[in-house]
Amino acid sequence: MNEINQEEQNEIICDCTGTTKEKVLSLIEQKADLDKISSATGACTGCGSCDVDIINLIAEHGELD
Numbered sequence: 001m002n003e004i005n006q007e008e009q010n011e012i013i014c015d016c017t018g019t020t021k022e023k024v025l026s027l028i029e030q031k032a033d034l035d036k037i038s039s040a041t042g043a044c045t046g047c048g049s050c051d052v053d054i055i056n057l058i059a060e061h062g063e064l065d
Contacts, residue, residue: 013053016046028062
């Protein structure tokens, strides 16, 4: 995985659930797809504003199914 600094890791990626970028990246390392990330964190289940950010993280750091 690409290195990111601590400030980026602590960045809130989902305002509805408070899910951090670090949590999403951790799940991506475990080969989680968008559905698994959503189930584990609640992200992408509220307003939808984080959907694109999480999809981009999966594309950059993981694999899209």
